[in-house]
Amino acid sequence: MKTFNVYPLLPVTPVSAKGAIVTDENGIDYLDFYGGHAVISVGHSHPHYVNSLKTQLDKIAFYSNAVQNPLQEILAEKLGKISGYEKHFLFLCNSGAEANENALKLSSFHNERKKIIAFEGSFHGRTSAAVAATNDLTINAKINLQHEVEFIPLNDFGIAEKKIDETVSAVIIEGIQGVAGVVEPTIEFLQFISKKCKETGTVLILDEVQSGCGRTGDFFAHTKSGIEADLITMAKGLGNGYPIGAVLIAPQFQAKHGLLGTTFGGNYLACTAAISVLEIIEMESLQKNAELIGHYLHSEIFQIPGVTKVSGRGLMIGVTLEDNCAGVRTQLLNEHHIFTGSSSCKKTLRLLPPLNITMQQAELFVKAFSSVMKKQLTPAN
Numbered sequence: 001m002k003t004f005n006v007y008p009l010l011p012v013t014p015v016s017a018k019g020a021i022v023t024d025e026n027g028i029d030y031l032d033f034y035g036g037h038a039v040i041s042v043g044h045s046h047p048h049y050v051n052s053l054k055t056q057l058d059k060i061a062f063y064s065n066a067v068q069n070p071l072q073e074i075l076a077e078k079l080g081k082i083s084g085y086e087k088h089f090l091f092l093c094n095s096g097a098e099a100n101e102n103a104l105k106l107s108s109f110h111n112e113r114k115k116i117i118a119f120e121g122s123f124h125g126r127t128s129a130a131v132a133a134t135n136d137l138t139i140n141a142k143i144n145l146q147h148e149v150e151f152i153p154l155n156d157f158g159i160a161e162k163k164i165d166e167t168v169s170a171v172i173i174e175g176i177q178g179v180a181g182v183v184e185p186t187i188e189f190l191q192f193i194s195k196k197c198k199e200t201g202t203v204l205i206l207d208e209v210q211s212g213c214g215r216t217g218d219f220f221a222h223t224k225s226g227i228e229a230d231l232i233t234m235a236k237g238l239g240n241g242y243p244i245g246a247v248l249i250a251p252q253f254q255a256k257h258g259l260l261g262t263t264f265g266g267n268y269l270a271c272t273a274a275i276s277v278l279e280i281i282e283m284e285s286l287q288k289n290a291e292l293i294g295h296y297l298h299s300e301i302f303q304i305p306g307v308t309k310v311s312g313r314g315l316m317i318g319v320t321l322e323d324n325c326a327g328v329r330t331q332l333l334n335e336h337h338i339f340t341g342s343s344s345c346k347k348t349l350r351l352l353p354p355l356n357i358t359m360q361q362a363e364l365f366v367k368a369f370s371s372v373m374k375k376q377l378t379p380a381n
């Protein structure tokens with residue numbers, strides 16, 4: 001049997017990784033400025049993460065949600081404390097798409113409406129309603145298009161004012177849009193849609209799957225707007241590579257046995273992975289590190305000729321060039337052994353390194369990127 005060919009693959013075969021370094025089968029080290037798509041939060045193979053998982057694996061790896069699992073309570077308490085959402089409740093699942101699917105479903109159970117407002121450029125995952133709320137027709141099959149979704153422009157107050165009304169079940173918005181090329185809703189816009197949602201009984205879902213877990217320097221990208229979302233979805237960095245998804249649920253949502261469910265969600269290993277990630281973020285002040293190194297990268301990259309825009313916050317950075325960025329990414333990979341991410345905007349590359357990246361590694365990146373850009377701007381003779 002062959003694998004179903006849906007991914008364009010980089011010509012690299014990693015066999016081990018440590019911190020921000022990924023080593024391939026030929027012993028070549030790569031600097032990971034992509035973080036496996038914002039998944040690697042506390043660094044590859046962090047000793048506390050590895051030891052916690054090994055210890056748990058020796059005890060019990062899995063049982064379903066038919067029994068009591070105190071690790072879920074420990075994780076809920078830790079997540080509440082670190083995020084400031086102590087009154088919210090926690091539902092655990094396995095991925096970002098599943099978290100958003102459950103959030104959209106819960107909204108509809110709650111207000112018995114079905115219309116969804118999402119934003120141009122959005123990405124929320126590939127399951128039924130999550131992909132329907134994703135602004136990309138190429139990944140929506142006919143079966144997904146039965147959902148009632150309207151896409152409106154980000155940061156457009158006038159349209160949001162008109163469209164968010166008593167017929168809308170949920171507004172779903174990314175803390176910072178990732179796939180679109182690191183595009184940020186303004187603080188004022190988040191505050192405005194939060195107010196509109198409250199006035200109309202619409203559920204506000206903050207998708208922090210990519211922008212959450214400390215990546216921007218704040219635990220959630222929307223934290224600095226001061227709003228409180230009804231539902232917050234998480235995945236990626238929460239497990240540092242161990243699959244886990246989460247929905248943080250405001251107290252007004254009524255839980256009922258059987259309302260939501262999953263076989264694997266919240267299992268012992270997933271909880272252990274997430275608990276150790278939160279412990280490492282706190283022990284090593286990784287939100288502070290993300291802010292500091294992010295600030296350095298933003299200001300240095302902005303000065304490099306050929307760069308037209310640097311967007312995002314902390315270690316979620318979009319770098320927009322004058323032209324298509326594919327050649328620059330290839331050169332960074334082949335000549336400097338550095339991973340970067342792409343985006344749906346052809347001119348924008350994404351930087352999503354682990355939160356414990358060092359200043360030395362950041363400097364190395366800036367040097368390499370600068371030399372690639374210089375080469376690009378020098379006409380071949």
Ligand SMILES: Cc1ncc(COP(=O)(O)O)c(C=O)c1O
Nearest residue numbers: 095096097123124125178209210
């Ligand atoms: C903002 C956002 N939401 C949801 C998802 C889907 O997450 P998953 O791939 O874990 O289903 C992604 C994945 O890239 C994402 O960036």
